[in-house]
Every structure is written in C-alpha cells, then in structure tokens.
Amino acid sequence: MEKDAIMSLLDINDVWANSTDVEWSYDTLQPPKLSVVTLHRDLKFHYRYYRMKNIPISQRLLLLGLRLMQRISYNLGWRLSARNS
C-alpha cells in the first residue's frame, strides 16, 4: 500500500511516516510532543512528500505552514482536554 493511502487523522502522530503497516491502537491518535526535533522531522518529511507530488515550491511552503498549524492546534486541543479531564 502506498504511504499516502494510509494517511488520515493518524498522520497527526506521524506513525504512518515511519511504517506502511500501521497497527491500530488508541494511542495512534495521540499527537507527539511539540518539540523542535519532531516538528523539524515532520516538516522535512512533508516537504519531500509535496515535492514527490510535483507541487510548486511556493505552494509547498504554504502547505508546510498549514502542516505546522495543524500540528500545533491539534496538540493544543488534545492537551487542554487532558488537563480538564
């Protein structure tokens, strides 16, 4: 199966980036920490992914901006719910 065929909300946890054979567990919805290292790795992976899809460079950068926004907002939502529970 192609990597992009298994992406979904799970890609928030970037499990799919490391394996094409993702085993489900509830933990796969948990986002990784927002560290510089994880964000850098994720953005680097996506830059390559967008290039593979022949997306023009200007658009690639905008998509990376959205990727960053997705990671931050999902992570914040998750953390806030964890704090309130």
Next chain:
Amino acid sequence: MSLPVSVVIPSYNRARSLYRTLLALHYQTSPPNEVIVINDHSSDDTRLILDRLRAKSLNYHLIVIHNRNNAGPSISRNKGILAATQPFVAFTDDDCIPAQNWLTVMYERLDQENTNNNAIIGIGGKVLALNQDLVSQYYDLHHILDPPSSEIYLVTANCMYFRDVLLEVNGFDETIKVPGGEDPGLSFALSNLGYQFYFTQDAVVHHDYQQTLKSFIKTFYRYGKGCHYVTARYK
C-alpha cells in the same frame, strides 16, 4: 425505487450548502426513502430553504426537526436516529455533496459485507475536496477525513450504519457539544462491542471545506480536543 435508508444531516447556518446537499440526494441514482434534517437553531435562511424544499416534489420524504437551541451535532444526529424509520441510517454533512451513486454503493456494499460477516455493521466512503484552494488541497493530500486503513472509525461526512446498532449504543456521545471527536467516539463504542466497519473508495462525497486559516486552526483544535476525550473514554 428508493432504498431503505434514512439520511441524517444536522445543519447550522449553512442554508446555501444544505440546499445543494439536499438536491444531490434528490438526484441520487437510487434515492433514500427519507432525509432527516435537524436545523440546529440556525439564524440564517435555513428554515426558509427547508420550507421551500418541503413544498416541492422530492424523490424522498423530507423530515425536518427544528432545535429550540443550538445543541451541537451529537444531540442533533441522535434526534435524527430516533426519528428514522428505515433499517439503515446514513450520515453526511450540510457542507457535503454526495456523488450520484453514493447511496447505492454504500447500501449494497454494507448489505453484502454484513451478509458475509455479520460483525460488519458500518461502512465509510471517500471524502474528496470540492474546491481547489490551498486548504482543500491540504485536506486531500493528507486524506484527513478518510478512515484509517484499519477501519477502526468512520467519519460522519460519509458513513452508513444499521439503525439498530446505533440504538444499542445510544447513538453519539451527547456530552460532546461541538463538532470533533463524536464520530470516532461512536465507532469506538461499537468496536468495544465487537462490531467492525468496512471502507469503500467507490462511495464518494465532496466536501466544501471552509477556506480561512482561522477555521482550519479551529477545526484541528476541536479534533485534538474531541479525539483526546473519546480516546480517554473508550480506551
């Protein structure tokens, strides 16, 4: 001939796109027996649009429920499930346009898969972006609303269940008041009872994503919040 399916659509302040959704259901190859719209206390022209459509001769029976206050999608969908009279309940959203064969594919595949394996009680389909803007492109590239390959959960933009199993788990979690997390939550509740889901690429719904950065951020913030809530609850 109509299919034994009730389509449930909660709607809040999206009169124009709701109209398109209802027209798309009218033009289905095989229309549903009924479409249940829950107007979640909209302040736009939703009521007017629904009144006009009810006066027209549609290929399905249009049932409209008006909420007295803004209750959120979970409560609204549960009202739809209770009002449904058909053995199959399909869900889509008021910003979605189902392809012409959507319902036929969903119904036939679910019926067939359930015959082969009676643990399969739900089916999901493909959600594609309606527009070509950057946000829509992002959703498509990342397959955000596709179920995971393990088919552990389905999204309400494009899914169908047997009505009796929805009643068995009391539908959606009504403590979730805003969109985000309620659809995986339903699937998790059903999974914990041993039920399974099926996914077909052939049943397509086109989603009209909101194009602003603010709504993008808000959406994922809600997904994060909702996914944590349902994960903690059903894990």
